Amino acid sequence: MLDTLIKNGTLIDGSGGTRRRADLGLRDGRIVAVGEISEARAETIDAEGRIVCPGFVDAHTHYDxxxxxDPALTPSSNHGVTSIVAGNCGFTIAPLSGDPADADYLIRMLARVEGMPLGSLQKGVPWGSWESFGEYLGVLTGKLAINAAFLVGHTALRRMVMGKRAVNHEATPEEIEAMQELLRVCIREGGLGFSTTLSLTHNDAAGDPVPSRAASDEELYALADVVSEFPGTSIMLIPGVGAFDEETRERMTNLSLRAKRPINWNLLNPVSGQREVIEAQLAVSDYAAERGARILALTVPQAMSVRLNFLGGFALDALPGWSSVIGLPVEERKKALTDPETRKWMNEAASSKDAGPMAGLANWGVMTIVEVFKEEHRRFVGMTVAEIADEEGKQPFDALLDLVVADDLKTFFKPPIFGDDDESWQMRGESWTDERTIVGASDAGAHLDMIDTFAFSTQILGEGRRRTSITTEEAVHQLTEVPAKLFGLRERGLIAEGYHADIVIFDEETIETGPIHLRYDLPCGSPRLFAEAVGIEHVFVNGREIVRGTDLTGEFPGKIIRPGIDTDTVTIPAEA
Known part of the structure; x- marks a missing residue:
C-alpha cells in the first residue's frame, strides 16, 4: 500500500523537460511510482490544475x-525549500574549544557580520550542548523539518586552533597543519566541506576583519587539499566585491584545483549600468575552465531591497575606515558620530575612489527612513534624507546622523531599489540559465531585519517568470536539479522512481512571494523580515508533508546530509 497518492497533477520533473500529466506514489520516504497509479493508498491528494515538482534546494543559507x-526553518520551508546548505561564508558555530570565550567571540561576530540578534543567539542556542562538529550535528539529527547540510566554517577552525591570534595574524605552518587535521575530523563527523570569506564587508564585533581574512593563500590551499581527500565534499568562497583582479581569479581557480571540486561564490547581482562588472565577474568561470577548474556564481532572483542601520553596521563598515567607528561600543560610537571632524572624514571616505562599488551608499540624500524607535521621530518615516535635510537646513549626511544618534543608532534606512528596470530583469533572466551560475544567494537565516532574499524560490516562479522569458519548467530546473547536481545530492532534485520524496505542489497562476512584513517571533522578542508563500499548497520532505497551505504540519522528517553518504563526488574538468 502507498503512503500517499498524488493524483491528477501536472508533473514538472526538474530536468527541464516538457511537463506532463502523471500521478505520484510515495512509500517509505521514496517515490515508488510515476504515471497512472491504481494501487491502494493511505492518503490521496488531488493535484488537479496544480504543478507537482521536486522540492527546491537552497545553496546558501545561515541557519546554523x-x-x-525554529527547527521548521521558516520561511524557507513555507516557500518549498526541502534541502539547504548552511555553514556558508566561513561562519559556523562548530567546532568549539570548550572555552566560553571562543563561543562568545562567535556569537558576537555572527550578530555583527550576519545580522542575527545578539539576544537570540545568546538565549536561543543551547551553548554547551556540543563541542565537536559531530556533536553539533548529533544535537540536530531527527529534529529538522527539511534536509540540511553543513559546511565547516574557516572562522571556527581558526579560533579553535589559534585562539585570539586568529584575528589579524597569519597562521604558522604548525597551525595550518592543526587546522587541516581539525577539518578532517569535522568532515569525517559529517561536515559537507569547507567555506571561507575574504570579503571586506565581513568584520567581527570589534570591527576587525573576521579571522579568515588574515589567511594566507598557503593556508587556504592547504584546507582545500583536505576537501579533496573525502568523497562528496564541497567548497565555497566569498571573494569580495566588484570585478576580480588577476590575483583573485588565480586564487579562486587554485582553490577549485586543489579541492578537486567546483567552487561556488556569493554573490552575482545583475543590474543595468553594471553590465561590464557582471561580465567580468562571470569571466572568472571561463578563466578557471581554461585551467581545468570550475567556478560557479550564486545569483539572486530579484531586485534587492536592503535596510541599513548604524547599530548593526553591516555593509556600512565596509566603507574605507568606517569599521573603526562601527566597531566602537554604542555610547562611544554615538559620541564619534556626533563629532564634526569624524563626520567629515567618514563622508569623504565613503565617496572616495577607495570605496569602489560601495561608494554608491554615499548618496545619502536618496535614502528613505523606514523605521525609527522613538515616538518623536515617527514623522520622519517615509521621508528621504534629502527631504529631512531641506526641512532642517542641514547637509544630508549631518541630517541622517543627527537622527541616527538621537534614535540610539537603531534607525533603519534604505537606498532606492536598484535593478527593478526592464534591462536589469533581462540581465537577471539571462544569468539564471547561464551555465556559470546557480540560482540562490538567499542568505536565509542571516540579516534577519535587513534583506528579504530568503524567498528566492517564489520570487523566480512569481515575478521572475513575469518579468523575464524563463519558463516554469526552466525555473524549476534551476531550483532543483541544477543545485542538487552541484552538491552531488543523491537521488534528490528530480521526480523519478526511487528518488527521495521531496515534493512541492503549487498553483502556477498564483505563486508569488507575499507582502514583506516584520514578525516579532525570535528569542528575546527580536524581529525578522518575513513573507508568506502564495500559491504553494503542499510541501513534502522524505515522503512526509511538512506544509499544507500556509500551515506547518508539525512533522520533522528532515535528514542531515553527510558527504559520501548522502552525496556523490562532483569532479572538475582537470579530474575527469
Whole structure:
C-alpha cells in the first residue's frame, strides 16, 4: 500500500523537460511510482490544475543557529525549500574549544557580520550542548523539518586552533597543519566541506576583519587539499566585491584545483549600468575552465531591497575606515558620530575612489527612513534624507546622523531599489540559465531585519517568470536539479522512481512571494523580515508533508546530509 497518492497533477520533473500529466506514489520516504497509479493508498491528494515538482534546494543559507529555535526553518520551508546548505561564508558555530570565550567571540561576530540578534543567539542556542562538529550535528539529527547540510566554517577552525591570534595574524605552518587535521575530523563527523570569506564587508564585533581574512593563500590551499581527500565534499568562497583582479581569479581557480571540486561564490547581482562588472565577474568561470577548474556564481532572483542601520553596521563598515567607528561600543560610537571632524572624514571616505562599488551608499540624500524607535521621530518615516535635510537646513549626511544618534543608532534606512528596470530583469533572466551560475544567494537565516532574499524560490516562479522569458519548467530546473547536481545530492532534485520524496505542489497562476512584513517571533522578542508563500499548497520532505497551505504540519522528517553518504563526488574538468 502507498503512503500517499498524488493524483491528477501536472508533473514538472526538474530536468527541464516538457511537463506532463502523471500521478505520484510515495512509500517509505521514496517515490515508488510515476504515471497512472491504481494501487491502494493511505492518503490521496488531488493535484488537479496544480504543478507537482521536486522540492527546491537552497545553496546558501545561515541557519546554523536558527535550527535550535525554529527547527521548521521558516520561511524557507513555507516557500518549498526541502534541502539547504548552511555553514556558508566561513561562519559556523562548530567546532568549539570548550572555552566560553571562543563561543562568545562567535556569537558576537555572527550578530555583527550576519545580522542575527545578539539576544537570540545568546538565549536561543543551547551553548554547551556540543563541542565537536559531530556533536553539533548529533544535537540536530531527527529534529529538522527539511534536509540540511553543513559546511565547516574557516572562522571556527581558526579560533579553535589559534585562539585570539586568529584575528589579524597569519597562521604558522604548525597551525595550518592543526587546522587541516581539525577539518578532517569535522568532515569525517559529517561536515559537507569547507567555506571561507575574504570579503571586506565581513568584520567581527570589534570591527576587525573576521579571522579568515588574515589567511594566507598557503593556508587556504592547504584546507582545500583536505576537501579533496573525502568523497562528496564541497567548497565555497566569498571573494569580495566588484570585478576580480588577476590575483583573485588565480586564487579562486587554485582553490577549485586543489579541492578537486567546483567552487561556488556569493554573490552575482545583475543590474543595468553594471553590465561590464557582471561580465567580468562571470569571466572568472571561463578563466578557471581554461585551467581545468570550475567556478560557479550564486545569483539572486530579484531586485534587492536592503535596510541599513548604524547599530548593526553591516555593509556600512565596509566603507574605507568606517569599521573603526562601527566597531566602537554604542555610547562611544554615538559620541564619534556626533563629532564634526569624524563626520567629515567618514563622508569623504565613503565617496572616495577607495570605496569602489560601495561608494554608491554615499548618496545619502536618496535614502528613505523606514523605521525609527522613538515616538518623536515617527514623522520622519517615509521621508528621504534629502527631504529631512531641506526641512532642517542641514547637509544630508549631518541630517541622517543627527537622527541616527538621537534614535540610539537603531534607525533603519534604505537606498532606492536598484535593478527593478526592464534591462536589469533581462540581465537577471539571462544569468539564471547561464551555465556559470546557480540560482540562490538567499542568505536565509542571516540579516534577519535587513534583506528579504530568503524567498528566492517564489520570487523566480512569481515575478521572475513575469518579468523575464524563463519558463516554469526552466525555473524549476534551476531550483532543483541544477543545485542538487552541484552538491552531488543523491537521488534528490528530480521526480523519478526511487528518488527521495521531496515534493512541492503549487498553483502556477498564483505563486508569488507575499507582502514583506516584520514578525516579532525570535528569542528575546527580536524581529525578522518575513513573507508568506502564495500559491504553494503542499510541501513534502522524505515522503512526509511538512506544509499544507500556509500551515506547518508539525512533522520533522528532515535528514542531515553527510558527504559520501548522502552525496556523490562532483569532479572538475582537470579530474575527469
Amino acid at each position: 543557529a536558527q535550527v535550535f529555535w
